[in-house]
Amino acid sequence: MKIGLVTCASMLDQVRQIVPLIPKDQFVIYPVLPCCLFAISGDTIRNQVDKSVLANEATIIIYGACHPELNGLLDMYCDSNIRKIEGNNCWEMLLGPEQVEKYLNQNSWLGNKAFLTKWNKEISESFGYDTRNGKVASSCGIKELTVFRFENPQPDEKIVKREAASAGLPYSIHDESLEHLRNLIQAAVDKVHIENESRITLGLSPKPELIPISLLETMREIIYIIDKPGKEVTFISPIIEKLLSITTKEFKLTFLSTQNKGGYLYKKRTQIISKRSNFIADCLQRGFEDPLKLEYQIINGKGECRWIRETLSPQFKADGSIGAFAGRLEDITEWKITEQQLIDLYQNEASLRHELETQIQNRIEFTRALVHELKTPLTPIMAASDTLSSGLKQEPWLNLAQNINKGALNLNKRIDELLDLARGEIGVLQIKKIPIDCIELSSDIIQYVDAKVRKANLRLVFEHDDKTIFIEADPDRLRQVLLNLLSNAIKYTPEPGLIKLRCFRTLTDVVFQIIDSGIGISSSDRAYLFEPYHRLERDRERFDGMGLGLALSKRFVELHGGKIWVENANEHGSIFTFTIPILISVKPVYLKPSLKNKGKLYETVVN
Numbered sequence: 147m148k149i150g151l152v153t154c155a156s157m158l159d160q161v162r163q164i165v166p167l168i169p170k171d172q173f174v175i176y177p178v179l180p181c182c183l184f185a186i187s188g189d190t191i192r193n194q195v196d197k198s199v200l201a202n203e204a205t206i207i208i209y210g211a212c213h214p215e216l217n218g219l220l221d222m223y224c225d226s227n228i229r230k231i232e233g234n235n236c237w238e239m240l241l242g243p244e245q246v247e248k249y250l251n252q253n254s255w256l257g258n259k260a261f262l263t264k265w266n267k268e269i270s271e272s273f274g275y276d277t278r279n280g281k282v283a284s285s286c287g288i289k290e291l292t293v294f295r296f297e298n299p300q301p302d303e304k305i306v307k308r309e310a311a312s313a314g315l316p317y318s319i320h321d322e323s324l325e326h327l328r329n330l331i332q333a334a335v336d337k338v339h340i341e342n343e344s345r346i347t348l349g350l351s352p353k354p355e356l357i358p359i360s361l362l363e364t365m366r367e368i369i370y371i372i373d374k375p376g377k378e379v380t381f382i383s384p385i386i387e388k389l390l391s392i393t394t395k396e397f398k399l400t401f402l403s404t405q406n407k408g409g410y411l412y413k414k415r416t417q418i419i420s421k422r423s424n425f426i427a428d429c430l431q432r433g434f435e436d437p438l439k440l441e442y443q444i445i446n447g448k449g450e451c452r453w454i455r456e457t458l459s460p461q462f463k464a465d466g467s468i469g470a471f472a473g474r475l476e477d478i479t480e481w482k483i484t485e486q487q488l489i490d491l492y493q494n495e496a497s498l499r500h501e502l503e504t505q506i507q508n509r510i511e512f513t514r515a516l517v518h519e520l521k522t523p524l525t526p527i528m529a530a531s532d533t534l535s536s537g538l539k540q541e542p543w544l545n546l547a548q549n550i551n552k553g554a555l556n557l558n559k560r561i562d563e564l565l566d567l568a569r570g571e572i573g574v575l576q577i578k579k580i581p582i583d584c585i586e587l588s589s590d591i592i593q594y595v596d597a598k599v600r601k602a603n604l605r606l607v608f609e610h611d612d613k614t615i616f617i618e619a620d621p622d623r624l625r626q627v628l629l630n631l632l633s634n635a636i637k638y639t640p641e642p643g644l645i646k647l648r649c650f651r652t653l654t655d656v657v658f659q660i661i662d663s664g665i666g667i668s669s670s671d672r673a674y675l676f677e678p679y680h681r682l683e684r685d686r687e688r689f690d691g692m693g694l695g696l697a698l699s700k701r702f703v704e705l706h707g708g709k710i711w712v713e714n715a716n717e718h719g720s721i722f723t724f725t726i727p728i729l730i731s732v733k734p735v736y737l738k739p740s741l742k743n744k745g746k747l748y749e750t751v752v753n
């Protein structure tokens with residue numbers, strides 16, 4: 147049998163001498179530094195135990211209970227064939243507890259070869275033996291340095307003598323046999339043999355499949371192994387106790403048997419257990435099977451309900467047959483909670499969206515109906531008032547007819563704005579781009595507002611660097627934006643004011659600016675200016691309008707890929723700026739004329 151010996155390095159030589167004396171078995175020694183001399187963590191021991199457990203059929207621990215984590219650590223290797231030899235420390239292992247007690251009662255300071263050779267300094271210091279001040283050991287009540295000869299080469303008497311002298315102690319050297327340690331190791335070897343045989347009699351494989359504990363401890367998943375012949379859990383990561391507060395025993399008891407009542411399984415207990423058993427049976431019958439995936443709730447040791455995801459799959463041997471089954475348990479509670487929250491949020495969002503869509507739809511229907519109802523009677527009013535205005539010569543009838551026509555046109559404009567807004571809201575507002583000259587379009591609009599400007603006793607200046615600036619845009623919509631901004635400038639600029647329309651080109655855009663010397667807009671109002679139906683408090687009574695012009699302008703500019711914003715003019719008044727990107731495709735065709743005129747300022751003045 148292959149046996150690993152995890153041995154305290156202070157007894158390494160003795161163990162090496164004993165091993166050849168034990169027949170039949172094959173031994174591999176895994177030394178561990180003595181924790182009485184060096185600060186070693188539980189992981190250091192665990193690392194060596196892992197190595198031995200993985201490589202051997204059994205492991206024997208030849209280490210005192212001096213390390214505080216040792217016993218707890220060994221409990222974790224629940225199913226591996228591990229034995230610790232008796233004895234709380236190396237002296238008890240070497241001499242037996244009675245002998246040790248006898249020497250301690252005589253106030254002896256026990257030493258062996260290691261004590262007198264390379265670790266001499268460390269050992270002396272660790273026991274408070276200060277060579278500079280001397281005699282510390284004797285002042286602590288120690289009466290003698292007692293050295294044992296267990297092995298060859300034996301401790302050099304000269305060194306013993308020198309050490310004893312510098313500690314101010316007498317010394318004695320005793321010849322001791324390795325009988326006691328050998329008996330302890332032999333007893334442990336016998337026990338691991340018995341354990342091995344009992345596994346074989348039970349039909350279990352002599353060495354359960356093991357995964358190093360240190361590796362499992364760092365994982366957030368719990369691994370378990372089911373032995374194929376016995377169909378029992380032969381291994382479960384000890385971390386289950388930490389992660390789920392379920393003991394390994396409890397887990398095993400209720401894992402495959404519905405007989406044992408209680409346990410950690412919560413809802414669907416019987417189904418889960420039989421699903422596992424049926425899966426194993428099916429796999430064994432068919433020789434293969436896709437992994438079994440389960441999701442269920444458990445009650446952990448703290449009484450909390452947790453969600454578990456379990457995956458169980460067959461493990462194949464080199465010859466292709468199933469050797470065992472390996473499973474994985476994951477605590478997916480947080481994930482489930484988040485998933486549920488997402489579902490709730492989604493449902494909430496879906497019902498809100500539905501509500502909103504209905505509201506929008508109702509509004510669209512209403513606006514459509516309103517537009518239809520208003521436009522139908524308005525069309526004949528516009529036509530009739532227009533005919534009357536051109537036919538009538540006499541006052542006050544002419545003035546009255548003109549007023550009706552003006553009112554009808556105004557109403558028609560408002561209805562169009564409402565319709566565009568409704569179109570924008572449902573996303574059917576579209577633009578039809580064609581190559582247009584911005585200078586020509588601007589001049590045209592200036593002509594159009596000319597009468598209005600004159601009537602308001604204002605001056606309108608058109609500034610532009612180039613004679614032509616071609617872009618691809620929707621002329622009707624661009625016209626609407628310019629007209630709206632210019633109309634506002636005229637509306638909100640008291641006489642005798644100045645309005646400027648500037649049009650120039652940057653590398654990427656055509657920029658339009660409408661600058662007025664009017665009443666201006668406060669910074670708090672500027673934030674909401676482009677929202678539908680937003681009108682300034684101060685203008686509500688004084689001017690007509692619905693607060694849709696700027697909202698629509700913004701929508702049109704953005705449909706062209708541009709931006710619109712407002713700033714305060716230097717002294718008083720506002721500057722409305724919007725940009726329309728110049729499309730590369732139209733550049734080569736129309737760039738030349740503008741380059742020719744670069745640098746020149748063209749100004750058209752209307753007053």
Ligand code: ADP
Pocket residue numbers: 630634635638662664665666667675680681682683685690691692693694695696697720
């Ligand atoms: P309206 O049809 O009411 O003019 P707009 O959307 O065009 O709607 O404008 C919204 C509000 O912004 C106006 O009611 C007015 O208070 C303000 N406003 C627009 N342009 C100017 C401007 N050039 N100077 C001062 N205030 C302006």
